[in-house]
Amino acid sequence: MSRITIPIGPQHPALKEPLSFLLTVEGERIVESALRIGYVHRGLERIFQNRSYVQNVHVVERICGICSHAHTTTYCQGVEALLGLHIPPRALYLRTLLCELERIHSHLLWLGVLAEHVGFTTIFMYAWRDREIVLDIMEKLSGGRVAHAVNVIGGVRIDVDQEQVRLILARLDELERQIESFLGVIQHERTFRARTRAVGYLSIEQVRSHCVVGPVARASGVDIDLRRDAPYAAYGQLDFRVITAEEGDVWARTMVRALETIESVCMCRQLLAGLPDGPLAVRAPRRVPPSEAVSRCEAPRGELIYYIRSDGSDRPARVKVRTPTLTTLATLPDQLRGVNTADVPTVLSGVDLCIACADR
Amino acid sequence: MNIELMLESLRETSPTEALEPQAVPIDETFVTLPPDCIHAAVQVLVECFDLRHLSAITGEDTGDEIVLLYHFWDRHGLTLRTPLPRQNARITTLTDLIPGAAFYEREVSEMLGVAFDGHPNPRTLVLPDDWAGEPPLLRPEKRQ
Amino acid sequence: MSRIMHCIAHRIVRWARRKSPWTLHFNSGGCNGCDIEIVDALTPRYDVERLGILKEASPRHADVLLCTGPVTRQARDRLRRIYEQMPAPRWVVAIGSCSCSGGVFRGGYNVLGGIDRVLPVDVYVPGCPCRPEAIIEGLVLLLEMME
Numbered sequence: 001m002s003r004i005t006i007p008i009g010p011q012h013p014a015l016k017e018p019l020s021f022l023l024t025v026e027g028e029r030i031v032e033s034a035l036r037i038g039y040v041h042r043g044l045e046r047i048f049q050n051r052s053y054v055q056n057v058h059v060v061e062r063i064c065g066i067c068s069h070a071h072t073t074t075y076c077q078g079v080e081a082l083l084g085l086h087i088p089p090r091a092l093y094l095r096t097l098l099c100e101l102e103r104i105h106s107h108l109l110w111l112g113v114l115a116e117h118v119g120f121t122t123i124f125m126y127a128w129r130d131r132e133i134v135l136d137i138m139e140k141l142s143g144g145r146v147a148h149a150v151n152v153i154g155g156v157r158i159d160v161d162q163e164q165v166r167l168i169l170a171r172l173d174e175l176e177r178q179i180e181s182f183l184g185v186i187q188h189e190r191t192f193r194a195r196t197r198a199v200g201y202l203s204i205e206q207v208r209s210h211c212v213v214g215p216v217a218r219a220s221g222v223d224i225d226l227r228r229d230a231p232y233a234a235y236g237q238l239d240f241r242v243i244t245a246e247e248g249d250v251w252a253r254t255m256v257r258a259l260e261t262i263e264s265v266c267m268c269r270q271l272l273a274g275l276p277d278g279p280l281a282v283r284a285p286r287r288v289p290p291s292e293a294v295s296r297c298e299a300p301r302g303e304l305i306y307y308i309r310s311d312g313s314d315r316p317a318r319v320k321v322r323t324p325t326l327t328t329l330a331t332l333p334d335q336l337r338g339v340n341t342a343d344v345p346t347v348l349s350g351v352d353l354c355i356a357c358a359d360r
Numbered sequence: 361m362n363i364e365l366m367l368e369s370l371r372e373t374s375p376t377e378a379l380e381p382q383a384v385p386i387d388e389t390f391v392t393l394p395p396d397c398i399h400a401a402v403q404v405l406v407e408c409f410d411l412r413h414l415s416a417i418t419g420e421d422t423g424d425e426i427v428l429l430y431h432f433w434d435r436h437g438l439t440l441r442t443p444l445p446r447q448n449a450r451i452t453t454l455t456d457l458i459p460g461a462a463f464y465e466r467e468v469s470e471m472l473g474v475a476f477d478g479h480p481n482p483r484t485l486v487l488p489d490d491w492a493g494e495p496p497l498l499r500p501e502k503r504q
Numbered sequence: 505m506s507r508i509m510h511c512i513a514h515r516i517v518r519w520a521r522r523k524s525p526w527t528l529h530f531n532s533g534g535c536n537g538c539d540i541e542i543v544d545a546l547t548p549r550y551d552v553e554r555l556g557i558l559k560e561a562s563p564r565h566a567d568v569l570l571c572t573g574p575v576t577r578q579a580r581d582r583l584r585r586i587y588e589q590m591p592a593p594r595w596v597v598a599i600g601s602c603s604c605s606g607g608v609f610r611g612g613y614n615v616l617g618g619i620d621r622v623l624p625v626d627v628y629v630p631g632c633p634c635r636p637e638a639i640i641e642g643l644v645l646l647l648e649m650m651e
Contacts, residue, residue, distance in 0.1 A: 065537025211460030
């Protein structure tokens, strides 16, 4: 059978962000694929060197709009480690609360996108409608739906009172009911299972050799989660499960993220119930003494790592960012091999790509 | 992850150089090795300690030299630091031991001009096709 | 008689175009913040479909290009090509501060700094990221311009 090359992207209905694939197909099956990223490369690592530490908090938030709080958390954590600051517990709890709310919003966003690409537009509409609850909570806390600007070097700039806590808990109850209702649909809907089962398979060996992180790794049986293994912010005080699966396909990734969303709602309740009193931030000097630090955080897509080196001035000498999507991109040719062309959007959505993060 | 045992094994791969282990925030140990010992050191980490999770490879042009940092993680962080000369910077690839290093090495290569000998696919990763300038993260000579 | 028929047909086409502007969304290098707010505008809370706005898959079916991002060098030629594939009359809406002026990325080595460096822009919707309400206001402004 002759081979045909099909280009996908950078503008394509299956892609939410620009990236480009060349798929070589034989009949309906993909034989090999080549990937080109770089359409969203804004040269951020050089921009960071030309801005002060405080200005960089604003820039770091805009590496990615979906996991913006994870980026500022990791960055601020790194700079606070360079300065040797001791962050007040109330600030750590509020920082963690936003981290978990962001995880919920990211997973619901992803679920809607996957459902739309599989053809289940109803779940797309339901997931994004219920995601508005989370965005409302984040807007009530910080004033922004997508870019929150909660983290400052030294703590957080927002606070909650008892009335707001009560309202947020009520909305979390509403959110949990909604999530559980359409999760029930996904788990039992046979056509959804048929579209996602045995598609985009990654073995545990492939995941480990490509250093894959996050829900994609956990769905293939690798039990890693920085929130439990290297607790940062307030995660050391929380009681939660790390969800893993064995099947390694898009179905397993769906279940891992869905159950993680429910777990995150429980964690938000624990955080609001146990919120300690105290200040929100400590004063951070503008100039950072010469040093270096490595900061890690469990973003919604996996391990996010920052390396920051300071040289005594008010600007960082080097900020290196490695985002979790970069690790999963390398596995896409393996995932796409042998898959039907009709399942390409399913595979691409299943890994929850964030090209803005990967390209920086 | 037993850092002490790892450091012992790493000392065996480069007995002439002192490793200078350094504790760096947050929960990271930095170790300095010469560039020609990196491949052997990573081989020891992968084969004897099953340390295969390479989080990132950072490259930095400090003005005097190019420093590469290999950030490993297994409940604690271990970073291997190696200095390379600014002119004609080369080092052996790690993709035969850790395939996941492929993208990281491509990025360091295009951003700093470092050549990774033996890399299976040394094309640009994020820079545009028509990029004709210097590697972007190299400091220009006149800047201090 | 044929001139009168032609005028009436022309007015019907203009009315239909205003009542159902089909959009194409392209991200030319943005962080995704504005992109998720654009997609949010399609979801039940904001629901722009009630204004006749659909998100199309192909440039050849679209009237309006909703563009985000500060235009990276790699995306520039593709953006130009997408615009040329759209049949006339076509409009461009620059959504978000990045696509208006480059935003926080202005001056970056790989960033051109705003959609208007590449394409003629009809409506600018600032915000970082801009809310779905602002996007809808921008689209309504465009519909008024179409009159």
